Amino acid sequence: MSDEFDDIQAIFFEECTEGLTTAEEGLSAMQAGDVSAETIAGVFRAVHSIKGGAGAFGHSDLTAFAHKFENVLDEVRANKIVPTPGVIRVMLSSFDVLSDHVEAAKGNAPRPNDGAALSALEQVLANKGVPEGDAPAAAAPAAAAPAPAPAPAEEEEDEFGFRPVGVSLEDLDSPADEPAGWVVRFKPSRAALANAGEPLLTVRELEGLGARVESVDLSGLPSLRDIDPEDSYVTWVIAAPAELPESDLSDCFDFVAPDSVIEIKRAAEDVLPEGATEAEMDGDEIPFVPVTATVDDFMDLGADPAPAPAPVAVEAPAAAPAPAPAAAAAPPAGGGGMPPAGGGGGGTGGGGPAKPANEAAQTIRVDLIKLDLLLNLVGELVIRNSILADRLSPADRQRVELPELARLTRQIQDNVMSLRAQPIRQAFSRVPRMLRDLSVETGKQINLETTGETTEVDKGVIEKIGDPLTHMIRNAADHGLESAEERIAAGKDPAGTIKLSAEQKGARIFVRVADNGRGINRERVRAKAVEKGIISADAQLTNEEIDQLICAPGFSTAEKISNISGRGVGMDVVRSNVEALGGRVEIHSVPGEGTTFTMILPLTLAILDGMIVRLAGQRFVLPLTHVLETIQPEPGQVKRTSPDNEVIDMRGEYLPVKRATEIFGLNDDRNIEDSLVVIVESESSGKVGLVVDTIDDRREVVIKSLDQNLHPIRGLGGATILGDGSIALILDIEALVSSPSRYTPKGLAA
């Protein structure tokens, strides 16, 4: 059970993460001016769900904070608090504290200090907004006074079994003299019956406590002809033993609608249907006991941090210091600064019937391993399909409906692939928070603009771009953007902007972090690179090449090691991480205008759009993402410039030519004119011509990683199974073209 509980709790934490993402998106949208009801409702629902789950799993700190936050959101949702920029700011910082609380609940962090955030929220509640001067004023005016109703009061109420049950308003006398027996008078309302309440259940429950039905008052029954089977006509009078606590009796009526008549009195008292609201007691003669009768009502079972009980009900027998009856007991004490009707009277609009805004994803959770296994199996299925197609005659293929089978298999494959795809939003979600912190740390004003967060990317890619992304953002905030003074001096808006975007182009995802800061100081970068021995002092470099130096291993331009980006990891880590994913980083910088870092990533790690080529007769897969064009060289178009170097003349541009067969040590005496040259582009070596025998096919292949115990060969990135069941190795273009032309083959028998 406890394992199970942990499992469920783990899911709850995942939901928290989703909820926080939704909330943050909503809040950011609000900050950007979108204060539509859907957006607000989306944020509300997210925080609300976190609170609900947190309560269920016993995270009281998180529950309490979420509760206060939710109160404010509820008021905003009910149009009682206007979401001014000041209010939104309070909500954003509350959001941060909420995230910290979630981390604390997970056990990853100490309990956050939420005092400031709580009092800011309380002041927003008390003032119905944030006073003119923006930040919630330190001194909340008198409004705060009535609110922080004594928390203990609530507990006492609980001890005394306070229940928001509709009980007729009577003074609560005769607490402790020698108690007489109880007399309970009960007449369910019509509404109670309509809501599938069953009064006999309540009666039986009372009987279970030792009570017995004294009489059944049928005077309200009309004649048979006039009976409405859905109406309520019967009143029970029940006697219960004196020693029973009143709460035991009232508990039985937990689900009985308040408009029903429920009176619980000591026998001595006069029991009159005083609280009877809708007394349909005009009755006639014939007795009739409704069969599908019902009772219903509303109670609070759980100990919500601030359950606002029905103010009608007052059951505080001799609660010692309790001031006045009705009014005093009602306010939701635990809610602290919340005005009594706050959560409740929220007007009709407040009811949570908000139409789905950021539609919460309807998800089931599947272990990624299972998904990968499925993907693998589907890959095998596709392969078997091709094998089958190869072995059957065209007529047989049609006869066994192979094309249809192949189509279905392909659809399954596409679907399974898409299962691994997730919106890149997940990777983006921590950026706003990070920037808010960075803004505080650096004293810079930073605006964030995000686009394309719904772009779907393979989960593996999302998981792995988190760190590079973090670093790029920090770099942009710390190095890219200037201080406000500097910006003003340069005639810019004092607030800097970082644009974060994602878009899909073909099988690649472009993730950009663009700042409108000072741009790369190429002189300084160059000087630093010389100083660090990365380039020689007389190296001739283009602007782009200088920019690229930022990503060179061991390079860091930070003049002062800041807490933010100078953490010993440089942009080289970004590049190597991205390259490990089969992607690359581009840098574009304009002095005085800003810098854009672009991560270009494969859409998926599991499948690859490949060109099947032959090298010395063997088949290899060349990832299409690198391919620019393919040409059949004219005689003389490929020239040898030195014994080891060849170039190809591409419309006047000379590109180095590499022979993969030589690199892998494969025998190849094919004439260059009989070969094809595939022009590929690589991050490290730019455009390079790669000589291949022929191109067989173009297809998507399922990437199988090479077993660990195989000796790694530079230039090979994995393997795949082709349609005929044979294995083809996948070329790692980046490594291949940057490796020396001659390669000493190790472990690869030609």
Next chain:
Amino acid sequence: MTKLILTVDDSASMRMLLKTSLTSQGFRIESANDGQHGLERMHEVKPDLLITDINMPKMDGFELIEAVRKVPEFKGVPILVLSTEFSDEKKTRARNAGATGWITKPFEATKLGAAIRRVCP
């Protein structure tokens, strides 16, 4: 006979929590993840009791309760609301929609079980 309960909540953890804590108390549990889904499941599983959350996407708890009560077959099915909401206004709305009872989250498993037996013995 084992009572069959349909729980409707958009939170997977809440659904699972309900399922584990109520299954161990001898109830059979089916679940749905929003109001719309809940309404569909009502027709499929015809439960003895419906427990629903209020704040849900697509169709919220109020709408679900109203929709369920419109189906003659479900007129007698008790409906409990299980929500973190606690305001009178919400409770009144739920009752007007046709809810039988209201339980505030978080819940204690045994109390929930007792509450269920109160409307659905």
